[in-house]
Amino acid sequence: MVFAHLSSTAVAAVALLASFGDALPTGLISKIKRDDSLKFSFGSEKVRGVNLGGWFVLEPWITPSIFEATPGNVVDEYTFCKTLGGGEAYKRLHSHWSSWITEGDFAEMKQMGLNMVRIPIGYWSVSPVDGDPYVQGAYDFLGKALDWANDQGIKVMIDLHGAPGSQNGFDNSGRKGSIDWTQGNTVSQTHKALNKIKNDHASHPAVAAIELLNEPMGPSLDMDTVRQFYMDGWGDLKNSGVAITFHDAFEGVTSWNDWGSGMWNLLLDTHHYQVFDSGTLQMGISDHVSTACSFGNGMASNNKWTIAGEWSGAQTDCAQWLNGRGVGARYDGTYNVNGAGSSYIGSCDGKYSGTVSGLSSADSNNIKTFINAQISAFEKADGWIFWTWHTEAAPEWDFQALVKGGLIAQPLSSATGC
Numbered sequence: 001m002v003f004a005h006l007s008s009t010a011v012a013a014v015a016l017l018a019s020f021g022d023a024l025p026t027g028l029i030s031k032i033k034r035d036d037s038l039k040f041s042f043g044s045e046k047v048r049g050v051n052l053g054g055w056f057v058l059e060p061w062i063t064p065s066i067f068e069a070t071p072g073n074v075v076d077e078y079t080f081c082k083t084l085g086g087g088e089a090y091k092r093l094h095s096h097w098s099s100w101i102t103e104g105d106f107a108e109m110k111q112m113g114l115n116m117v118r119i120p121i122g123y124w125s126v127s128p129v130d131g132d133p134y135v136q137g138a139y140d141f142l143g144k145a146l147d148w149a150n151d152q153g154i155k156v157m158i159d160l161h162g163a164p165g166s167q168n169g170f171d172n173s174g175r176k177g178s179i180d181w182t183q184g185n186t187v188s189q190t191h192k193a194l195n196k197i198k199n200d201h202a203s204h205p206a207v208a209a210i211e212l213l214n215e216p217m218g219p220s221l222d223m224d225t226v227r228q229f230y231m232d233g234w235g236d237l238k239n240s241g242v243a244i245t246f247h248d249a250f251e252g253v254t255s256w257n258d259w260g261s262g263m264w265n266l267l268l269d270t271h272h273y274q275v276f277d278s279g280t281l282q283m284g285i286s287d288h289v290s291t292a293c294s295f296g297n298g299m300a301s302n303n304k305w306t307i308a309g310e311w312s313g314a315q316t317d318c319a320q321w322l323n324g325r326g327v328g329a330r331y332d333g334t335y336n337v338n339g340a341g342s343s344y345i346g347s348c349d350g351k352y353s354g355t356v357s358g359l360s361s362a363d364s365n366n367i368k369t370f371i372n373a374q375i376s377a378f379e380k381a382d383g384w385i386f387w388t389w390h391t392e393a394a395p396e397w398d399f400q401a402l403v404k405g406g407l408i409a410q411p412l413s414s415a416t417g418c
Helices: 008-019 064-068 077-084 086-099 103-111 138-151 186-201 223-237 285-300 361-378 399-404
Strands: 047-051 116-122 155-162 207-211 243-247 266-271 305-310 383-386
Touching: 047 305, 077 086, 086 138, 103 138, 116 138, 116 383, 138 155, 138 186, 155 186, 155 243, 186 207, 186 223, 223 243, 243 305, 285 305, 285 361, 305 361, 361 383
Parallel strands: 047 116, 047 383, 116 155, 155 207, 207 243, 243 266, 266 305, 305 383
Antiparallel strands: none
């Protein structure tokens, strides 16, 4: 039995309580590793990872070229497959799956000091639902990715990124629009996908964590249903030798301390971006840094292992289609969704450069300062996973390009700022 973040005296005391069969204190229970089968030392070793975004779940802003080659109604993977038809969609997606991430990327990640990758995948690639237009094949590449990661000594978090009905209405859930997850049998279908991931991959030597669901939109859902889904998912995975990861459901990073008593191997995933509202977009670099540092303090106050499972170097939302295909940016006042607009803050000229080398020296310095401060902030808790490994033309979000451009500390342990 291993205890994270506890003194030797506390470890002895908790072990004594456990030996007498007493209930463990709520503040300690969820940080306790109750078995020796976990493949990553959460709580003692910092997670330093990267997301493989845009690979198995299409996002227009990560790979705009894929969407530019389709009619304007194609805004997500659902409409991509439905509009193109199964044969053509499979042809294009198989080409993408074969090239967007390769074995060589994992070797490069290792050289950059990364010890984990988070791999988003949609339910439709794991356990398809009758009537959906999605095409199959991504799940086979997931198996290859696990072997590539293992060859480099990199651990993997498999992240169920999209649920039937859409858990958040975002394009990154597979289907943009209404939030219909929890309706009908969508929750049981989600558990079916998770159980298949567990049965197929939990025993793989690279798989250190499975995330139950990415970003369920708590404010738009019944949180009792979300919490029950998490509890049932934990029950299914609790003896699988993986950290059972759950997103904070936008309820706040410190809002889960009273939940999870009696549950072990829980890993809380919170996402920290400072570009999706006008207030953060108006901040200068010092405010961006101080906000990140305060957020890291909140993460560290939790009674569960806590990581920032998504974050970036972005300080504007100027990247093409970041807010969705055909949607503008809040920063320059072109944002318009269902009649909701935004006020001009500044010009996106030069902000959306396409490459790290095309950034101004001022923007480069600010991005470097912001990224390294966030690394130090999130390592006050249990670590971080950057979004994303690479993009076609969004440099503030492109870990690979940012390291090559000298904007991310090497070694990663040397990052400072908080």
